[in-house]
Structures are given as C-alpha cells and as structure tokens.
Amino acid sequence: MSEEESERETKGLGRYERFRGDHPIVVEGLVNRFGDQTIHEDLSLTVNRGEILGVVGGSGTGKSVLMRSIIGLQTPNAGQIEVFGRSITDAEPDENLGLRNRWGVLFQGGALFSTLTVGENVEVPLKQFYPDIQPQLLHEIARYKVVMSGLPEEAASKYPSELSGGMKKRAGLARALALDPELLFLDEPTAGLDPIGAAKFDRLTRELQQTLGLTVFLITHDLDTLYEICDRVAVLADRQVIAVGTIPELLETDHPWIDEYFNGPRGRAARESKTRAETMDNPPGDGA
Numbered sequence: 001m002s003e004e005e006s007e008r009e010t011k012g013l014g015r016y017e018r019f020r021g022d023h024p025i026v027v028e029g030l031v032n033r034f035g036d037q038t039i040h041e042d043l044s045l046t047v048n049r050g051e052i053l054g055v056v057g058g059s060g061t062g063k064s065v066l067m068r069s070i071i072g073l074q075t076p077n078a079g080q081i082e083v084f085g086r087s088i089t090d091a092e093p094d095e096n097l098g099l100r101n102r103w104g105v106l107f108q109g110g111a112l113f114s115t116l117t118v119g120e121n122v123e124v125p126l127k128q129f130y131p132d133i134q135p136q137l138l139h140e141i142a143r144y145k146v147v148m149s150g151l152p153e154e155a156a157s158k159y160p161s162e163l164s165g166g167m168k169k170r171a172g173l174a175r176a177l178a179l180d181p182e183l184l185f186l187d188e189p190t191a192g193l194d195p196i197g198a199a200k201f202d203r204l205t206r207e208l209q210q211t212l213g214l215t216v217f218l219i220t221h222d223l224d225t226l227y228e229i230c231d232r233v234a235v236l237a238d239r240q241v242i243a244v245g246t247i248p249e250l251l252e253t254d255h256p257w258i259d260e261y262f263n264g265p266r267g268r269a270a271r272e273s274k275t276r277a278e279t280m281d282n283p284p285g286d287g288a
C-alpha cells in the first residue's frame with residue numbers, strides 16, 4: 001500500500017474527494033438520555049446520498065438532539081453513528097475527523113454572531129479551516145456565498161440586527177455553505193417565515209441541493225415543505241424513527257400520529273395545495 005493510500009485508509013476521504021457511498025449518514029441503535037428522561041431508545045436511520053430527507057415529529061421528540069448527535073455535538077449514551085463512512089461515536093470530542101468541514105448547519109434562529117457582519121459571519125468557518133487564506137479571497141468567497149443564498153450583495157456588510165427574519169435565515173444558510181459542504185443540516189429553516197418567504201426558501205433549498213449535489217437533513221414542522229421538496233420523510237415518535245419513506249408510503253402506515261399529522265386539516269390543505277400546483281403545471285390533456 002502506498003503512503004498516500006495508507007493515509008487515506010486512516011483518515012478517510014481526502015479534502016477534495018466527494019463521498020461516493022450510498023448512505024452519507026447511518027445511525028444504529030442510538031440511545032440518548034438526559035437524567036431519567038429517555039429521548040431516543042434504539043433509534044436507527046439511514047440517509048440516502050443526494051436526497052432531501054425531511055425529519056418530523058411532535059415537539060420534544062428529539063429531532064434536534066438527533067441532529068446534534070450526528071454532527072458530534074451531543075455524545076449519545078449508546079449506539080453507532082457513521083457520517084461519510086466514519087464513526088462519529090467512537091471519536092474523541094476534539095478529534096479531527098476531517099469531517100466537520102464537509103457539512104454545513106443552519107441552526108434554529110440562524111445562530112449568527114451579532115457583533116459580526118453577515119460577510120464576517122460567513123468568513124468564520126473559512127478562517128477556521130483555512131487559516132492562511134488571503135483576506136481578499138476570503139471576502140470574495142463570503143460575498144459569493146451571500147449572493148448564492150439569495151441575499152443582495154450589500155447584505156454582506158450588514159449586521160444581523162439589521163436583517164429581517166427571512167434574511168437572517170439566508171445569512172445562516174450562507175454560513176452553512178461556506179465550506180462547500182456535501183451535507184447540509186437545516187433545523188426548522190422556514191419557522192417564523194411568512195408563507196411566501198417560506199416557499200421561496202424551499203425553492204432555494206431545492207435549487208442548491210440539485211445544483212451542488214447536496215444531501216439535506218431537514219428538520220421541519222412545515223407540511224408544505226415536506227410536500228414541496230422532500231424526497232423522503234422520517235417520522236420520530238415513541239423515542240424512535242417509526243417510519244421513513246415517501247409521503248404516499250407513509251400514508252399507508254397505520255400509526256395514529258402519522259395519520260393525524262398527514263390527514264389532519266393542515267396535512268390535507270398541504271396535499272391539496274400540492275395537487276393544485278401539479279395540475280396547473282400539467283393540465284389534463286396536456287400530455288398528448
């Protein structure tokens with residue numbers, strides 16, 4: 001084995017290689033407890049490369065804790081988590097797995113540094129992973145990510161307090177995209193946005209996923225988002241992922257929470273809205 005091959009064997013993917021496996025995230029037998037409260041018990045989930053996976057569940061079912069476990073911010077009590085084929089759970093908290101620059105995260109609320117401009121916020125991960133980068137290049141990359149996230153270029157010099165809720169989400173997205181990730185984690189990206197802003201954010205997510213070849217792990221309560229852009233949906237309930245599949249597949253399960261969620265008034269409205277949009281795009285008799 002050459003030196004290069006042996007290094008790859010121990011370190012995993014080289015920085016400029018893309019993950020070619022089918023499943024960038026594999027979670028098996030995950031257990032998370034806080035005191036005597038069990039959040040996850042034997043939870044398993046496999047994410048397919050290139051998909052947008054919606055993650056849903058009632059409040060407090062542990063969607064954010066699951067995301068935090070996958071990105072190594074939460075040490076589980078038991079179980080295995082592999083990201084890009086490397087174990088997150090076996091690693092020491094500070095161990096450099098060569099993975100953290102391969103994913104981007106949009107936390108709930110954006111989690112921007114309030115004393116930094118939007119551009120400077122985007123520069124933070126760039127500086128962390130490329131400490132020798134030239135300032136001019138740093139600014140240019142940051143501005144590019146700002147524009148890519150659907151913000152005007154001038155937004156780069158604004159502070160988070162000067163932005164609307166929707167713009168803050170886009171700024172958080174720009175920072176999540178800073179390092180050209182292969183995997184994007186979005187925690188309730190459309191929460192607090194008006195329906196038009198939410199629909200625009202959904203479209204942006206889909207466009208970015210398609211053009212950049214991203215795999216997206218998307219926690220949401222937004223039924224329209226699920227219908228519009230998610231390839232599959234994972235449902236958290238009873239401390240586990242109780243079902244994962246396309247929405248039609250989920251509708252065939254007879255779990256009461258899934259039934260109430262998708263067949264309740266909001267679920268029906270989202271489905272009808274999706275059907276209406278599809279009918280307008282492909283009117284009957286248009287396919288001849």
Ligand SMILES: Nc1ncnc2c1ncn2[C@@H]1O[C@H](COP(=O)(O)OP(=O)(O)OP(=O)(O)O)[C@@H](O)[C@H]1O
Binds near residue numbers: 034039059060064065
């Ligand atoms: N660091 C922590 N210490 C103690 N309990 C925690 C901690 N983090 C999360 N929890 C608890 O774990 C449970 C799951 O939290 P989590 O934020 O993952 O839920 P969620 O499904 O994302 O909820 P929501 O949809 O309301 O955002 C909650 O009861 C929460 O209080």
